[in-house]
Amino acid sequence: MTQQTAGTASLVRTGAGLTSFRLDGAGPPLILVHGLQIGQELFDELRGHLVPRFTVITYDQRDRGATTFGPSTYTTDDLADDLAALIRALGFARTHVLGTSFGGMVAQAFALRHPELLHGLVLGATSQSPFRAERVAAPVAELLGALERGDEKRARALLARMAPAVAPADAEGAAGARSDEGDRLVRRFAAARSFDTRGRLGAIAAETLVLHGRDDTVVPLRDALSLAGELPRADVLVLAGSGHAWENEQPARAAAAIGAFLTAPAARR
Template sequence: MPILRSNGINLQYGQQGSGEPLLLIMGITATGSVWEKHVAYWQKNFTCITLDNRGVGLSDQPEGPYTTAQMADDCAGLLDALNLPKVKVVGCSMGSTIAQQLAIRHPEKIISMVLMCPWANCDNKARATFQHMVNCKTAFAPEAFSLFIQLLIYSKSSWDEDTMFAEMAANRSLAATNEQVQSVQGLTGQAAACIQHDVLHMLPQIKQPVLVIGGKEDIFTPMWMATAVAAAIPNSELYMYDGCGHAFHWEQIADFNERINCWLLSH
């Protein structure tokens, strides 16, 4: 995967497909490769641009703290380097906070956005959760840290379903041999960005069409966070999956891929 210079750091990125450019911004701890099964569907209609955010994967993992504004500027620099004046955006979790800042700081670059499991500010529980994520990263073996993340993001329905349960176990085993392990320094920087993200008062500035989407059983970024974001953005709509958690886009992948594809084509 190619690497380019943006906002003072090296960013790894990828491009697949053809059509309108679609920037995909992943969440905390995750590399751009996590979009793989979504890109496989969306690349029929869009040129999908993925990246490893600052602090993870083969992008630089400098000392933090990071901010979501800084990470939005990383994305803006990537778009400039690729000569993409306007894009559609899908941001997942931390990626949704980066997308919010991208629309606030660089509105001319945004056509429309999908904000997955977003938040506009943190309460005390959210701050503690992100801090505990760093604590676990410091103390746990990779498999145990992977289990902690799975406990945060998957709903009861996934744990009860045999195929999904087996896939989660396999992914925990793979964590031990992952060559793109996130450093504690990188996670600490990203967690700081998540904790300090506070833009609720600025969201009314976003005039582009926005779809806010999530899971009603999300214990990581609860439903109140998504509804607050949707209520603050003038031209937004909200869709929440019944019985799904933070990983609703895996738990309902067929519906999600088609739903987002259709929404982006019409916005």
């Protein structure tokens, strides 16, 4: 296994890039896969509740945090391959994988592309096809259309209007803001614009926990139930009183359920 100090940020080469990761705890390895806009710090609260039972690995995907890849386009399949490269670089034969929101899409792609590396799977607040036409709001549809046309200038402008914090900072802007943040987020949106695993999840043999906040207004509960209905070995946990950010709204409760599921007797698997 690559040498690192537990609990500290480290870098490891994963294919054409360097991936920033953090490893804490002891026990079976569990990798947490973050969402679209925020990096591995998303799991700062959840991590503390998981480390008594697992070796918890968090990492920054492409265009997040301290991870560095060349500025090129990529897909969720590429991000799944990055995850596989990280697992191999860290010396693990198999790991549990937890992905939430956009990270849940990466986790689905990983489970389909690299089943030999997967032990148990947790899919939180995610969807099989989040950008299908009948459910995408007008601003997002316009952004996706610009990406499809290859009009990155228009895509950056739309993204800056939807999320002003990603617009380039002026001379008096927030200290430390990245001037290329719009470009980075455009690439991440583009990676998921055609994501669709409908009709494909029956190939995933891993025991899977589908976890969703009952009050999630970003990804509807019906998406989670549809996803679970296609997975051959899925349980569903709906967290009352939680929305899309379940990992920070109810970290202790979620971690207890995740731990119980992933450490169930081997006969379950």
